[in-house]
Amino acid sequence: MVNQIFGAFLRLGLTSFGGPTAHIGYFRTEFVLRRGWLSEAEFAERLAIAQFLPGPASSQLGFAIGLHRGGVAGALAAFLGFTLPSALLMTLAGLSAQVLPGGAAAGAIAGLKLVALAVVAQALWGMARSLCPDTARRLLALAACAALLMLPAAALQIGVIALAAAFGATRPLPAAAPAQMAERGRALGPALALACLLLAALPFARPYLGAGALVFGGGHVVLPLLREALPGVGAETFLAGYGLAQAMPGPLFTFASYLGAATGGIGSALIATAAIFAPGFALYALALPLWSWIGANGRARGAVAAVNAAVVGVLAAAFLTQILPAGLHDGRAAGIAALLLVLAFSTRLPPVALVGLGAGLGAALL
Template sequence: MKPSSPISVPDERLPFLKIFVIFLRLGLTSFGGPVAHLGYFRQEFVVRRRWLDEHAYADLVALCQFLPGPASSQVGIALGLSRGGMAGAIASWLGFTLPSAILLVLFGLGLAAAGGEYGNWLHGLKIAAVAVVAQALWGMGKSLCPDKPRATLAVCAAAVAMSFPTLYGQLGAIVAGALIGRAFLNISATLPHNPVNTAISRSTGMALLLVFFLLLTLLPVAATASGSYSIQLLDSFYRAGSLVFGGGHVVLPLLQAQVVPAGWVGNDAFLAGYGAAQAVPGPLFTFAAYLGAVSSQSPSGWMGAGIALVGIFLPSFLLIAGVLPFWERLRRYEAMQRAMLGINAAVVGLLLAAFYDPVWTSAIRSAADFSLAAIAFLLLVFWKSPPWLVVALVAIIAGLVIS
């Protein structure tokens, strides 16, 4: 009997609008971050709609966690691809992404209208970001750095990132993690080997991967040569979407390195938006839309949000559609799996560095700030409170109490 596949050619293709509506409902209700999103997807597409079985779904999740970019969004794109081709992939992405992107852009425009005087509630969002990033470190550390070698690698990566606080320092830490992981780390189990059947041919997949690498190489050249802020914005967010392993909160240091030192977004506004992103459903990568909207350069607003949003998600489209035809062969290589262990440990280190600066240093200014952040962490980690509720609660308390 032929094993199930993570993306099989379905008997029935679905229209664009139907796929869009299915994912729009998920985009409006999927609170809780990437892990929760994968749970929502499993319930919807494995249990309820039976688009694929448990083994096929686990196989698809493994692929998307292997790639850079937002794993939950890539799973959604792949599911849309399987039911409607590239149009279905676009429909699934739009449905899942638009709700949070629109909410964050509206939030950003509201901040801009306030003229920069946001009050203590803005500081509350920064305090909430401390708790959210600490929760991410707690969970990712236990999962991705469960032993001494990987914990050591994470701390070393943090030291490198803090000693060289630029994008190149972060990339150097990731590359070093891959090389060290490939050379020294051991895998305890191999990935399941379910074959991948997809409507995308290997030649098409190769072409899409070529486009991915061409854009990664040529966009910086075009941005420098043209001097166009629009191209610079697209390049910055395309690189962030291409180079972030681990998804979710790991994108924080990469985006911060792109927009804050350049003066596009102030550090306070950056952290406030990051805190607000925890209170909306859908993928955390829609934080990019907020950053594009509040940029001090032109275009900003809705146009800037659109450029940033397309830039950060375009790599996911190219990678998931390009890699699917080759995934079964690629995943068999043990050296690749060992390298991924090192990369995952390194990104925990990058998040640790970002947790200290700018998250902690900008938000914790007093004993009251620390106490509120500690309470928020307690609610998130031990009481399992919804992130949106904790963020809203911290912002309100800070606005009313902290002076």
């Protein structure tokens, strides 16, 4: 059974392009419609938990499907199968980034930074439309952005998210109580929480743990959280890796594999990858026995809605202060960025195509 789970998720890890929303669609097709491992109701309930909690939603959903099908071993098999392909590729890219390239390779890296600009702009627009549907949440996003423009710091990002949660708790949303789940592996949550504490003893792992625990609203939010927490990583290396991550199948969180490899080699890549995923999985496993109460708690739902709005502001501030200045260094870069932005917003080109185009134009023109 574990081998079957690993094989199914490995195939998805090799072919699932398009980001978390696309991954969820692939999972439903594979595990509900084709294999029948879950019913529609079981799938929807596990997806609701993943969307409610911080962390990488598609990876959390895969983790939950593996846990449902094969217990703790199944959850681990699902995670490894879905994550290994992109983690290995991003680790190799990070090792290559330790040697600064020149010539066309340097131009390609400059092009990847412009891809990051287009992809984050598109994600920011989509998040703003879905996560800020009313005036209160739009104002909350603007306030978060303004605060971080005045004082860009990792500690302030955490403070903004915490204040948003406190504000949202005063504005409860209608409750939606899910059915009770009989879940396997109830000891998994405490074990993963202990693993997070052990990783926290390693200073190198702490930025990744913090990012993994605070990412609401989509994997793109790792960019501002990690950029401020990793000042030793050059802007060129950081944004080029983020652009490259868009071309990978599987989870965007393997950007941490790239950063770990670029700053400390293979061992650091392993630690960074484990640290960024562990908090989301721990929170998911801990929430399973409490989900009926959490789903029915209007204040909790209000807090999460407010946090989601605030992270739109966090990402907007990162876009304005980090991505735009790093990418738009001359007229040719601005022209390539404008083309990529138009294509991202007006066509259905997949991210991998934007990455190829951006890197090619950068190699030829920058």
